[in-house]
Amino acid sequence: MDAVFVIKLSALGDLVQADGALRDIREHHRHAIITVMTTPPYLRYMQRCPWVDLVFVDPRASRFNLVALSVLRRRLHKQHIDLVYDLQQVGRTRFYKRWLFPNGSWVGDVPGCSCYLKRPKGAAAADHFAHHLRQAGVSVCHTLVGNVGxxxxxxxxxxxxxxxxxxxxxxxxxxxxxxxxxxxxxxxxxxxxxxxxxxxxxxxxxxxxxxxxxxxxxxxxxxxxxxxxxxxxxxxxxxxxxxxxxxxxxxxxxxxxxxxxxxxxxxxxxxxxxxxxxxxxxxxxxxxxxxxxxxxxxxxxxxxxxxxx
Missing domain, CATH: 3.40.50.2000 (Glycogen Phosphorylase B;)
Structure with a gap:
């Protein structure tokens, strides 16, 4: 069984806008264990989300806190992750790709990753996710019509x-x-x-x-x-x-x-x-x-x- 890891750290409106993309990832990986990484304020939201199985809390330690980052890396490696979808695509998650997942399969905006697409300036997240997920071979049915019912x-x-x-x-x-x-x-x-x-x-x-x-x-x-x-x-x-x-x-x-x-x-x-x-x-x-x-x-x-x- 595959272990799929999705990164969506914040903020509330951004998490809501990513709902359809999460659902499409869920339907594409029907038999995988899907873990989402988020931050403490959104733990309850993600625990309730029906499209994921597990929630991994990112303490957002400073990049210069090598002890905390080493602990984070050990925790992540215990997940035995096969594939990462970066739905945050910011400097922190690009750093995570380079430092925590240097060789893993990664759908994101880090040059050289296995499925690379940079979000155009001013583009809606849902539009970008729709293009990116299609590029990754995911059928896009819900990304543009998310429903948090x-x-x-x-x-x-x-x-x-x-x-x-x-x-x-x-x-x-x-x-x-x-x-x-x-x-x-x-x-x-x-x-x-x-x-x-x-x-x-x-x-x-x-x-x-x-x-x-x-x-x-x-x-x-x-x-x-x-x-x-x-x-x-x-x-x-x-x-x-x-x-x-x-x-x-x-x-x-x-x-x-x-x-x-x-x-x-x-x-x-x-x-x-x-x-x-x-x-x-x-x-x-x-x-x-x-x-x-x-x-x-x-x-x-x-x-x-x-x-x-």
Whole structure:
């Protein structure tokens, strides 16, 4: 039985966008043991992923920490790996190829590896993976149409407790704390307009989003003892009629649940480079999200939600 090793270290949105590629690798290697290497924040996500068998945590030690790297190399060699798919393709994983797998079969972007393809600048990861997997002899059926429905918890009891029916609008107004430029500032006004038209509006904040969600009218869903995890968020997103969010991991989860929605992008990255074109989402882009007018977003929401809006 082959031992296949897949590297996908971070971040949340990138892991979600790689779901279809992981599934195609799984279907190509039906009888292999597939291990995925990821980082500690994404251990639970990958443990739940149905396309892999085992999860190997990369502690991301410094390249100059020779003791830690030696330990990592010994741990990897115990896996008896036959083939590596590098779905991260960054400097760290190129270093891993040279230092940890100098002679093994490797699908990645290290010159001289057994299946080499460099990702074009600005290309979506899914498009690149589709080309690369085909080059490696993998049939590409899911890479461009990933679906993380396996993430969605059963939220029936939570919705009953909140007296919430399917068909609400989910707003995702947050983003990672270090990327304030990804936050559109007019979600409260958007919520008021939706409420005025009879829609339930829901937010599900994480720790960094609590303050902004408190200022948004509608239903803010948080448990008494902390915050709902990504699997509950996915379960709620699956019950939404429409989703509006910033360029952040939860928005990409909703998009890869094949829900309709609208994503708002600042000048930090092109929407096309994230692969949203392969989902049911639309998007708006602005060099500065703080200058993206509410009226423009509202017009797009009205158009996308349809005639019965």
């Amino acid at each position: 396996w993430m969605a918890d059963d939220v029936t009891s939570l919705m009953r407790q909140a007296e919430l029916q399917p068909g609400f609008v989910l707003l995702i107004p947050g983003a990672s704390a270090e990327h304030q430029e990804k936050r559109w500032p007019h979600f409260a006004e958007l919520a008021r307009h939706l409420l005025d038209r009879g829609y339930r509006v829901v937010t599900v904040p994480g720790p960094a989003d609590l303050a902004v969600c408190r200022a948004i009218p509608g239903d803010m869903l948080v448990p008494d003892d902390g915050y709902y995890d990504l699997f509950v968020l996915a379960g709620l997103a699956a019950q939404a009629r429409f989703v509006v969010g910033n360029d952040t991991g939860p928005t990409h989860i909703a998009a890869h649940l094949r829900k309709p929605g609208l994503a708002l992008f600042g000048g930090h990255v092109s929407a096309l480079s994230t692969g949203l074109q392969h989902t049911c989402f639309s998007w708006l882009e602005a060099d500065d999200l703080h200058k993206l007018p509410f009226a423009k977003v509202w017009q797009q929401v009205e158009q996308l939600m349809g005639k019965d809006f």
